Amino acid sequence: MTHFKVPGMSCGHCTSTITKAIMAVDPAAQVGCDTGTRMIEVESVLGAPALLEVIQGEGYDAQIMAGA
Numbered sequence: 001m002t003h004f005k006v007p008g009m010s011c012g013h014c015t016s017t018i019t020k021a022i023m024a025v026d027p028a029a030q031v032g033c034d035t036g037t038r039m040i041e042v043e044s045v046l047g048a049p050a051l052l053e054v055i056q057g058e059g060y061d062a063q064i065m066a067g068a
């Protein structure tokens with residue numbers, strides 16, 4: 001499980017955009033988004049740097065949470 005902080009993720013549109021983008025590169029990924037804490041947790045075969053690139057590719061500033 002990898003956790004990301006995404007400060008610009010404020011609503012359901014953001015979460016669906018990011019979730020779809022991740023599912024496009026890994027259809028088996030499990031994505032959980034929390035707009036309250038602006039955190040995303042992802043269970044995927046892809047590594048954190050690849051996932052970060054996908055999130056940023058959608059125009060969202062994001063950072064990998066250490067130790068997650």
Ligand SMILES: [Cu+2]
Pocket residue numbers: 009010011012013014015
């Ligand atoms: Cu939004």
